[in-house]
Amino acid sequence: MKSFMGGKSVILRLEMDTEKTKFGEVAAFIGQRGGDIVAIDVIQTSKNITVRDLTITVSESGQIEKIIESIPQLPGVKLVNISDRTFLLHLGGKISVSPKTPIQNRDDLSRVYTPDVARVCLAIKEDQKKAYSLTIKRNTVAVVSDGSAVLGLGNIGPYAAMPVMEGKAMLFKQFADVDAFPICLDTQDTEEIIRSIKAIAPGFGGINLEDISSPRCFEIEERLRHELDIPVFHDDQHGTAVVLYAGLISALKVVNKSIGNVRVVVCGIGAAGIACSKILMAAGVKEIVGVDREGILTADREYENPMWNWYASRTNPGRKSGTLQEAMVGADVFIGLSAGGILKREDVASMASDPIVFAMANPTPEIMPQEVEDIVGVMATGRSDFPNQINNVLCFPGIFRAALDCRATEINEEMKLAAAEAIADSISDEERDRFYIIPSPFNTKVVKKMRDAVIKAALATNVARRVPREYR
Numbered sequence: 001m002k003s004f005m006g007g008k009s010v011i012l013r014l015e016m017d018t019e020k021t022k023f024g025e026v027a028a029f030i031g032q033r034g035g036d037i038v039a040i041d042v043i044q045t046s047k048n049i050t051v052r053d054l055t056i057t058v059s060e061s062g063q064i065e066k067i068i069e070s071i072p073q074l075p076g077v078k079l080v081n082i083s084d085r086t087f088l089l090h091l092g093g094k095i096s097v098s099p100k101t102p103i104q105n106r107d108d109l110s111r112v113y114t115p116d117v118a119r120v121c122l123a124i125k126e127d128q129k130k131a132y133s134l135t136i137k138r139n140t141v142a143v144v145s146d147g148s149a150v151l152g153l154g155n156i157g158p159y160a161a162m163p164v165m166e167g168k169a170m171l172f173k174q175f176a177d178v179d180a181f182p183i184c185l186d187t188q189d190t191e192e193i194i195r196s197i198k199a200i201a202p203g204f205g206g207i208n209l210e211d212i213s214s215p216r217c218f219e220i221e222e223r224l225r226h227e228l229d230i231p232v233f234h235d236d237q238h239g240t241a242v243v244l245y246a247g248l249i250s251a252l253k254v255v256n257k258s259i260g261n262v263r264v265v266v267c268g269i270g271a272a273g274i275a276c277s278k279i280l281m282a283a284g285v286k287e288i289v290g291v292d293r294e295g296i297l298t299a300d301r302e303y304e305n306p307m308w309n310w311y312a313s314r315t316n317p318g319r320k321s322g323t324l325q326e327a328m329v330g331a332d333v334f335i336g337l338s339a340g341g342i343l344k345r346e347d348v349a350s351m352a353s354d355p356i357v358f359a360m361a362n363p364t365p366e367i368m369p370q371e372v373e374d375i376v377g378v379m380a381t382g383r384s385d386f387p388n389q390i391n392n393v394l395c396f397p398g399i400f401r402a403a404l405d406c407r408a409t410e411i412n413e414e415m416k417l418a419a420a421e422a423i424a425d426s427i428s429d430e431e432r433d434r435f436y437i438i439p440s441p442f443n444t445k446v447v448k449k450m451r452d453a454v455i456k457a458a459l460a461t462n463v464a465r466r467v468p469r470e471y472r
């Protein structure tokens with residue numbers, strides 16, 4: 001049987017002999033096995049035979065496979081076809097390019113293309129800044145990956161990375177009307193990546209680096225920030241840190257603890273884990289203990305990864321050593337940016353009272369919310385199907401909207417902080433509770449608030465090359 005890789009939604013095409021089984025019996029049979037029929041399409045009917053597509057969702061992975069396996073138990077019912085809705089959504093890719101104006105006659109053709117386009121080209125040659133007014137540059141961002149750290153799936157390469165990058169491009173457009181292109185590079189060489197991105201930069205107003213593994217991601221971003229005059233933003237570092245910070249401010253209010261007094265464990269000292277730790281240090285967290293595959297990072301050891309030596313020298317003031325389990329004892333906050341399923345209920349039970357657990361690995365969190373619901377103060381994941389989604393989708397559309405609108409040369413610390421505060425301010429004290437610490441990506445207030453706050457920060461720090469009309 002086809003594997004659904006943990007999928008929770010499927011379309012089953014069933015042929016039913018209505019003399020042998022009534023549809024109500026089929027529906028009840030599926031319901032008893034945990035399937036919720038959310039749509040029914042009648043494909044064909046004849047005297048005794050009816051063919052229907054049933055769209056079924058389940059709440060737990062593995063249930064779809066069980067339902068499919070048990071269909072032969074139904075008398076007179078034949079399984080004709082199985083479609084995975086998620087794969088259907090990806091057929092042919094998720095985005096396309098469409099012209100802003102139709103080309104209806106030869107006159108249109110000569111203006112959008114040759115000969116008239118040449119005059120526009122020469123105007124830009126004369127004054128390169130005109131690229132912002134006469135091309136797509138001012139509203140376009142490149143979403144660039146090398147496929148080396150895709151979600152928590154690891155180094156799956158540039159072809160397999162494309163669905164995520166297409167998804168990010170969709171989110172840019174839907175949430176902030178930014179035109180984004182997914183670009184997956186067939187190289188994991190630092191210099192080649194830098195060269196490739198610099199070579200494509202003329203057509204873009206910003207570069208969003210995505211799912212490039214650490215420590216290469218740090219040098220790539222740093223070099224590009226200096227060598228390009230458009231914002232370069234590694235989403236997994238800064239987008240994640242902005243949203244994490246906003247989520248933590250809110251969660252601490254729920255459990256009534258202060259940022260200066262909490263003990264924080266960060267698991268996964270890669271791109272996201274390091275950036276999140278940096279923002280927490282800047283916000284006044286005094287005790288952070290970092291844990292990676294080799295256990296707790298401590299200044300008593302020398303690591304091959306230069307970022308880990310840097311990290312160990314600035315965290316773990318008590319020079320603890322040992323395992324993740326040992327780090328968790330008495331901690332107030334767990335921040336997971338590592339891999340799925342590595343945290344156990346006992347680990348959470350060993351934390352301080354009202355623990356905050358942000359299990360942010362995708363697609364599988366370090367621990368599933370249902371395993372610890374009754375013993376956590378606040379629980380969040382990076383996923384869309386649980387409450388409290390802490391995910392960089394809340395940041396990158398709005399922060400780039402602002403950076404493009406004021407033609408910022410970079411996205412600096414002040415702009416990131418302004419973005420975090422705008423997210424946190426989108427929830428009032430009355431609204432906030434343990435299941436609602438962070439606004440939904442569908443909350444249209446967030447991008448507007450973020451745009452305003454980030455543009456003001458860009459203007460105040462002199463990185464804006466254009467003052468949008470409403471700020472003049």
Ligand SMILES: NC(=O)C1=CN([C@@H]2O[C@H](COP(=O)(O)OP(=O)(O)OC[C@H]3O[C@@H](n4cnc5c(N)ncnc54)[C@H](O)[C@@H]3O)[C@@H](O)[C@H]2O)C=CC1
Pocket residue numbers: 149150151152153211212213214235236237240267268269270271272273291292293294336337338339340342360361362363381382383390391392393
């Ligand atoms: N919710 C969100 O918005 C975001 C979530 N993430 C998630 O965070 C995770 C890491 O992403 P990146 O930092 O971009 O990748 P990365 O490859 O730069 O870093 C991952 C780090 O986790 C460590 N790690 C892996 N398995 C581990 C284990 N069993 N125990 C301890 N450490 C382990 C690796 O050694 C590495 O240092 C991924 O699952 C990703 O999906 C990343 C960015 C945003």
Ligand SMILES: CC(=O)C(=O)O
Pocket residue numbers: 150151152211235236361362382391392393
């Ligand atoms: C959300 C995201 O960017 C990641 O998991 O890598």
Ligand SMILES: [Mg+2]
Pocket residue numbers: 151210211235236
């Ligand atoms: Mg990512």
